[in-house]
Amino acid sequence: MATLAPVLDSLDSNFDTSLDRLFDLLRIQSISTDPSFSAECRKAAEWLVADLTAIGFEASVRDTPGHPMVVAHHDGPAGSPHVLFYGHYDVQPVDPLNLWDRDPFDPAIDTDETGVKVIRARGSSDDKGQIMTFVEACRAYKAAHDQLPCRISILFEGEEESGSPSLKPFLEEYKQELKADFALVCDTGMWDRETPAISTGLRGLVGEELTIHAANRDLHSGSYGGAAANPIRVLAKIFADMHDETGRVTIPGFYDGVEETPTEILKSWENLGETAESMLSPIGLSQPSGEQGRSVLELVWARPTAEFNGITGGYTGPGFKTVIPAQASSKVSFRLVHKQDPQKIREAFHAFVEERLPADCRAEWGKEHGGSPAIQLSYDAPFLSKAQAALSDEWPKPAVMIAMGGSIPIVGDFQTYLGMESLLVGFGLSDDRIHSPNEKYDVESFRKGQRSWARILDALAK
């Protein structure tokens, strides 16, 4: 490891100045959702461009209709892979401000209630601390070897916390410039304080708004009860039909493209020690509601679902009104895995509903939501095993390959617009209070995160 050791040494000896740099970035109030902080967002982008330029990147601020992007490039040795690193410099709003123990934009090293040293500030974990772990690794490489181990491009977004409105057009426009062999995305977390994690699967999403219409107006249940169709009853019947007694979704074709997770992966998930009890008891539950015979982690990471996210119909105020409503509305979503096709799922659900409509009732479909397929990396992709080994070298416990129940849109966008896969590695912890008052990032996350990226870049270059 002739090339790696001096890089790690450089990181260790410059850790305090890396903290100073991070604090400078954390002081910038780059709240993307509030237009009155626009100038601060630009300031963060400019700060990053200046810092990357100082390292030797060719970096620039790129205007968008919203907040600017930062794009930077640095050559690597001939034959080395080309990676695109992604993170975001914008942060969540800070209200309610009175719940913060200190000014969210005046970062400090603080000691947690458990005695752990943390960096306290808005954005420390999400995502400024995380992106600086990578920037510091690059800086140390340059300091130690005057070069980077790979060809590296960087994309920092300033609208991640406000729905990324400019991202897709930007990727489309700068496709040639941004396309790399694969992406490194640093916006996720560790499994726990000692165990680094690589997210290899993200569930996709299809959302539908469904309204059942029956009579042309609300009816008195005395005058019409027994004669007139009740749309709540119709909707309830359709919903009840959507799962069988074993928790499987009954929509024909729903499981097309769903694969069984490799046994060794299931085994490694088992070893994580997450049980129905440990996952569900904090939310007041004890038994998994999904398909029987599968662990909770498999259920949320590798199985598709049908969920009812909202329903409303008839009289819902205080007291009672004996009404038969004219309509009942709902929001239904499906989490997708593996190769399930969002459009086919949508069509199958529509057909399932239409088939069950009694005479006189009609289904109205609202705006389509979601529509993203699942992301599933091949467990045998070389960059995965390299990153896993590198992380395992750094942390007390070996890195695990996990999955995520939700989606991270950027990963799908990189797939769609740039045709590349993403390696998701991050050092956040579940108690980082991102999006909440008193956000923090463990000092160890920042320190070992820098070292982790140095190791990963070293491994990827080989």
Add this chain to the structure above:
Amino acid sequence: MATLAPVLDSLDSNFDTSLDRLFDLLRIQSISTDPSFSAECRKAAEWLVADLTAIGFEASVRDTPGHPMVVAHHDGPAGSPHVLFYGHYDVQPVDPLNLWDRDPFDPAIDTDETGVKVIRARGSSDDKGQIMTFVEACRAYKAAHDQLPCRISILFEGEEESGSPSLKPFLEEYKQELKADFALVCDTGMWDRETPAISTGLRGLVGEELTIHAANRDLHSGSYGGAAANPIRVLAKIFADMHDETGRVTIPGFYDGVEETPTEILKSWENLGETAESMLSPIGLSQPSGEQGRSVLELVWARPTAEFNGITGGYTGPGFKTVIPAQASSKVSFRLVHKQDPQKIREAFHAFVEERLPADCRAEWGKEHGGSPAIQLSYDAPFLSKAQAALSDEWPKPAVMIAMGGSIPIVGDFQTYLGMESLLVGFGLSDDRIHSPNEKYDVESFRKGQRSWARILDALAK
């Protein structure tokens, strides 16, 4: 019919002055829901006391915590039945006032769009015009014979349009004074313009508020979908289980006390000519939703139902939120017939729900609503057949015995507090626009209504 003819003659020759009296009453703005009209409510009560006193009743205004009652008594021949006539002098609010073609409290004879002469004013049909049909019949009896054919008590309420808060305690307190052989209630309608109707059945009502609780907070469906119970799904399953494919309610014991309607009554309902088409097409439907193989009239008049009156859970605003809600709430009601026991139905429903709760879910029961049994007169009660014959003599077509899908609380209250049955006869028409702008009462309803009560009193006395 020596006694009846002069009464009818008196009604006919005094019809114009009876209209003057009704107009005087209609000019009083006795809106019970709005406290600023309290003095007007009292004025209406006093006007009625004065009028009844002029006829020879011993009449008085009786204070309550709300608007006053009017109670009046008049002796009848020895051996004649004692009847209690009920109606209400309060009226609905008049807004939106701009939709009225004239001042709602400036009554006038108007000609309807179909050429029919009508009395136009708030309260003309509901219920001032109706109660005055009875008062005028009494007046004519006294004019013709200086006596009434029966012993008659009268109860006029001033809070019917605001939920009758004072009624039950009043009946309880004046039980001895108000108890009669049976009640005459004039707050219903004709079958159609030519066909008078007696309502012999009223469905009862049980209402329940049911909330299903699952997790202790709303969850992200990405992180928990597949693991956490969804209360909307649980509620949908329970609701879906409540009816079988033939439309029957599946709650065990639900049909206990439900009787089959006599064939001749079903036959008479068939003759009314109401079909699924005629009843449902105005509300945009075509097929009855209730138990298969029964007519729409039987379904709403003589069969019990389970209805879903309201449901809400999760995110119901614009757009989408991929939430698994902590709870889902609903309002469910049952229309009862014959001898169904409201309390038993309530308990059976609770048991039905509790049995279907999956692990981790619990049912929260809100305030109980309704709780009134059905009212079903014996089809062979003598006062029924007498009234039916009397009405048939007055109108172009024979009187029909119908039922009502909803409840009229006073009928149950008379049963409960005074232990007496009610004869429901009224002369309203479905196009009277009660509770709406431009309320009217047909001049013929008022004229033949008076004559009908004269005939009924004559018949009951025999």
